[in-house]
Amino acid sequence: MKTELSKIRSELEDALLYDDTFTSSAGKLNEATALIREALFKIKSNISEDGFESQNDEIEFFKLFKPAILALKIGLIYRYNLKLNEPVGTSETILKYYESEIKSIQSFFRINSFHYQYYKNNLTNMDTDYFLRNAGPLDLPTEDINDLDPNFSTPMSLLFAKFKGYESIQQFSLNQIALACAEPTKKTPGDSLKWTGDSINVVELAYGLYLTGQLNNGNASLNQIVRWLEENLQVKIGVVQRRFTEIGRRKRLSQTKYIDQMKENIQEKIDQGNS
Incomplete structure (x- = not known):
């Protein structure tokens, strides 16, 4: 039962x-x-x-x-x-x-x-x-x-x-x-950042932030995080749950390709030292 x-x-x-x-x-x-x-x-x-x-x-x-x-x-x-x-x-x-x-x-x-x-x-x-x-x-x-x-x-x-x-x-x-x-922040043209990678990578990032409870003491919902990322990174994700199924369907590649790539690059930087 x-x-x-x-x-x-x-x-x-x-x-x-x-x-x-x-x-x-x-x-x-x-x-x-x-x-x-x-x-x-x-x-x-x-x-x-x-x-x-x-x-x-x-x-x-x-x-x-x-x-x-x-x-x-x-x-x-x-x-x-x-x-x-x-x-x-x-x-x-x-x-x-x-x-x-x-x-x-x-x-x-x-x-x-x-x-x-x-x-x-x-x-x-x-x-x-x-x-x-x-x-x-x-x-x-x-x-x-x-x-x-x-x-x-x-x-x-x-x-x-x-x-x-x-x-x-x-x-x-x-x-x-x-x-x-919160004090409203004034943005200058130089402050603007735009996501130029694949939008599916933002989905990995969103789920990573949500499942590890990194925002609002773990109380931020998945959709709140997605909207925040879309607004601040000027990227359109769409229905996040549907995009997540795309990650699950990956066969040849790692299902967490982007996060794995981040891990490898950070580890490589650590191995190289601070130079």
Whole structure:
């Protein structure tokens, strides 16, 4: 069952990654939430049919797997509303708006501080009370912790999803603050750089930056990185996922030809010394 669940999750994440504009309009947001709802339905059906092989598998599902899926929905809806209500004004106005949002999120973490510390420190001593469906009432109550379906929820799975989702919103808000604080740079004609190599090489570069988490503490999406490269290097990539399949189809050459070439040239330079 784990393999099937991982496949469903992977397909969902790929679909959301393919188009990161889901928070740009209500229509787009509805598309994204529909994808998540469909994935959850498939996951629930799998669990209803196959169950869990062990107690540890059930705990892992409700502690890590399901909260990660729900956090995607929480994050999408939250970001949509943040951008929808973002004030029109100076950088200082936008700065205060997102700082206020961060304070609100931190207040939520403080209200639920006992369980948030359990989440942050990856503790396990209460897992059988928190993440098994037949667990009884909690000794330490907290607000809004239950899903509607007792066969597909546990006392803490939704709260853990909120922790994960709100952390992503906190990072998103920090990124918006950084953008608001950034000083615009004036470019001179001599500053302009243009990519003159093969555009497929930019695809390798984009995936390398994305998969190694080099930008925005690993929170920059693949499409954000591609747009940034296109804008700053004056190159057109097109649909990056389709271009990536071109890399996968390489047979005679290395599938990472450009990055391999970079590695060889850098190593050659190192071998030659600093001259």
